[in-house]
Amino acid sequence: MAGETSPGPVAPASSHEAPKVRALACPHCGGPLTVRGLLQTETIACGGCGSVLDLSDDSLRVLSTFRARARIAPSIPLGSRGKLLGDTLEVIGFLRRKVNVEGIDYEWSEYLLFNPYKGFRWLSEYNGHWTFIRTLLERPDGLYVVSYQGRTFKHFQRAKAEVTYVLGEFFWRVKVGETALVDDYVSPPYLLSREQSENEIVWSLGQYVLPEVVQSAFRLEVRLPAPIGVYSCQPAPYTASARLIYRLFAGFLAGALFLQILMLFLAKNQRVFRGDFQYSPSSGEKSFVTDVFEVPGHTSNVVVRTHANLSNSWLYLNLALIDESSGHGYDFGREISYYFGRDSDGSWSEGSPEDEATLPAIPAGRYYLRVEPENAGDPVSYSIVVYRDVPRWKFFVLAALALLSVPGYLFWRQRYFEIQRWAESDHPLVTVSSDD
Amino acid sequence: MGLEVNCPSCGAKVAFRSTGSVVAICAYCKSTLVRHDLDLENVGRMADLKADGSPLQLGSTGEYAGVHFAVVGRIQYRFDAGLWNEWHLLFDDMRDGWLGEARGNYAVSFRTAVNDALPAFGALKVGEPVVLGGHGYEVMDIERARCIAGEGELPFRVEAGYDAPVADLQGAGRRFATLDYSETPPLLFVGQYVEFDALGLTGLRALDGW
Numbered sequence: 245m246a247g248e249t250s251p252g253p254v255a256p257a258s259s260h261e262a263p264k265v266r267a268l269a270c271p272h273c274g275g276p277l278t279v280r281g282l283l284q285t286e287t288i289a290c291g292g293c294g295s296v297l298d299l300s301d302d303s304l305r306v307l308s309t310f311r312a313r314a315r316i317a318p319s320i321p322l323g324s325r326g327k328l329l330g331d332t333l334e335v336i337g338f339l340r341r342k343v344n345v346e347g348i349d350y351e352w353s354e355y356l357l358f359n360p361y362k363g364f365r366w367l368s369e370y371n372g373h374w375t376f377i378r379t380l381l382e383r384p385d386g387l388y389v390v391s392y393q394g395r396t397f398k399h400f401q402r403a404k405a406e407v408t409y410v411l412g413e414f415f416w417r418v419k420v421g422e423t424a425l426v427d428d429y430v431s432p433p434y435l436l437s438r439e440q441s442e443n444e445i446v447w448s449l450g451q452y453v454l455p456e457v458v459q460s461a462f463r464l465e466v467r468l469p470a471p472i473g474v475y476s477c478q479p480a481p482y483t484a485s486a487r488l489i490y491r492l493f494a495g496f497l498a499g500a501l502f503l504q505i506l507m508l509f510l511a512k513n514q515r516v517f518r519g520d521f522q523y524s525p526s527s528g529e530k531s532f533v534t535d536v537f538e539v540p541g542h543t544s545n546v547v548v549r550t551h552a553n554l555s556n557s558w559l560y561l562n563l564a565l566i567d568e569s570s571g572h573g574y575d576f577g578r579e580i581s582y583y584f585g586r587d588s589d590g591s592w593s594e595g596s597p598e599d600e601a602t603l604p605a606i607p608a609g610r611y612y613l614r615v616e617p618e619n620a621g622d623p624v625s626y627s628i629v630v631y632r633d634v635p636r637w638k639f640f641v642l643a644a645l646a647l648l649s650v651p652g653y654l655f656w657r658q659r660y661f662e663i664q665r666w667a668e669s670d671h672p673l674v675t676v677s678s679d680d
Numbered sequence: 681m682g683l684e685v686n687c688p689s690c691g692a693k694v695a696f697r698s699t700g701s702v703v704a705i706c707a708y709c710k711s712t713l714v715r716h717d718l719d720l721e722n723v724g725r726m727a728d729l730k731a732d733g734s735p736l737q738l739g740s741t742g743e744y745a746g747v748h749f750a751v752v753g754r755i756q757y758r759f760d761a762g763l764w765n766e767w768h769l770l771f772d773d774m775r776d777g778w779l780g781e782a783r784g785n786y787a788v789s790f791r792t793a794v795n796d797a798l799p800a801f802g803a804l805k806v807g808e809p810v811v812l813g814g815h816g817y818e819v820m821d822i823e824r825a826r827c828i829a830g831e832g833e834l835p836f837r838v839e840a841g842y843d844a845p846v847a848d849l850q851g852a853g854r855r856f857a858t859l860d861y862s863e864t865p866p867l868l869f870v871g872q873y874v875e876f877d878a879l880g881l882t883g884l885r886a887l888d889g890w
Binding site for chain 2 (some may be wrong): 262263264265272281282283285286300332359360361363364379381383384385415417443444446467508569622663
């Protein structure tokens with residue numbers, strides 16, 4: 245007596261027997277059918293003949309028939325059972341749906357997944373992109389921007405979806421040709437969908453899953469193909485790490501800037517020599533040396549600035565900074581040229597009467613300059629000023645550019661990805677002329 | 681508290697555990713017993729339930745909003761798209777409630793009265809807004825359901841084959857309401873959609889292979 249163990253009376257009626265998986269034969273073509281839906285499904289579509297049968301009718305009345313262009317074999321066979329995002333689910337139905345956007349059909353697959361306690365879930369597959377979908381208990385709010393559980397979803401596309409192929413079991417009277425108006429909203433990796441048919445609105449939430457996840461969940465032997473293109477709710481590359489990377493590099497940049505400012509403060513920017521010279525090619529004596537001057541302090545850069553009174557001419561200086569005690573020299577040549585004038589476009593100028601040369605690491609000591617000027621022949625006066633420990637921006641700028649390249653690349657990759665994503669939507673980010 | 685009687689037809693024990701229960705269906709002979717003040721009236725045999733795949737059964741227990749409940753009765757409906765059960769719940773705080781259940785969707789609701797005029801069934805349209813008791817709703821589903829049968833104890837009489845035009849409305853978050861037009865004026869039930877796991881159900885049916 246069951247009444248002894250449970251508080252309520254349990255009658256021995258047939259309706260209380262545990263529902264079982266049933267094997268049937270299609271009344272139309274005789275093909276074998278397995279009913280896995282444990283009395284929670286309404287229809288079964290026979291893959292052999294395209295008949296959609298009424299499971300609530302003992303004689304399996306044919307509700308509709310369809311003629312498929314070709315038999316389509318689902319990538320996950322009916323009857324496969326797996327654990328996906330926490331729930332054990334069995335594949336019991338498969339259908340194909342299409343939308344037509346600007347004259348082009350886009351067709352995708354949907355797998356109906358079943359758990360007798362938790363109900364139905366879906367897996368959709370388009371070009372190798374998989375989305376795990378469940379019906380929502382909540383009704384999200386909004387029209388073009390929808391918020392759900394703290395996330396903001398942007399409208400992606402409105403389209404009429406039409407069933408083109410069915411196989412296996414469904415919880416409603418599925419029919420090839422039935423349509424629903426679908427609005428998709430995305431916030432990768434999530435996709436919110438609102439489907440409206442004649443007497444029902446259903447909201448569902450999809451989550452992007454990698455083919456490997458589907459593959460291992462259902463222990464599929466055939467390898468699922470790699471996704472093609474960008475899918476509406478596919479997460480952009482490096483999404484998880486982008487924030488970290490941006491922060492990290494902002495930190496590096498701030499550190500470099502701090503060091504640079506520190507160096508600006510610490511740099512002595514000290515003048516150690518100044519000389520004014522006159523050069524005339526006719527004087528014969530070409531090369532000369534300056535007075536010895538002291539370069540004090542620690543090893544630092546030395547900057548040699550020259551200024552020449554040039555007017556549409558040039559001056560070439562062959563220079564050497566020579567250590568008095570060792571005789572060791574740092575040779576360098578500088579050309580200063582300055583041309584200017586007026587033409588039909590107005591005034592123009594080229595070059596500059598000033599020049600600056602940096603010697604990177606000069607130890608402290610006593611030095612002199614050897615100077616060997618050359619020019620086209622006119623006498624010219626010029627000055628040479630030598631500074632030590634001059635603050636420089638060049639290395640900071642180079643470091644900053646190097647540091648910006650990584651987040652810059654990341655930004656570009658993500659932006660390009662978003663452009664590709666939204667190109668498939670009703671609201672492309674970049675408008676392309678449609679002359680194709 | 682509850683009342684236990686012997687079925688006037690077959691003598692089996694029949695319980696009225698909820699004070700809100702007016703009808704109990706004998707689990708053995710299916711006699712429909714209507715409780716009047718002191719006596720019972722046998723109004724005839726209840727139709728058979730359709731075999732379904734519901735994991736629930738009479739005697740299942742669970743919890744909603746922190747209050748424990750037991751399933752004491754059920755009405756089974758047929759919709760355009762399948763079978764639907766309304767499980768009659770008796771909460772430990774003696775409240776009566778309903779657990780709507782179909783194909784893995786669950787909703788707990790309570791009969792509620794509002795001052796608003798309820799819209800006529802024919803005037804309802806999917807997607808239209810409705811305001812009830814200060815809450816905004818959207819009409820999500822309109823169905824002409826048919827009662828198949830009942831079992832256990834119920835707060836009103838049910839009869840196989842009676843028409844139950846119903847509309848499901850959804851409010852903010854998980855708030856939901858059902859308008860049941862099988863009576864005049866229509867009945868309003870207000871509650872929440874719930875996850876199976878959140879109900880903490882026990883005493884469920886064994887299901888083949890699961």
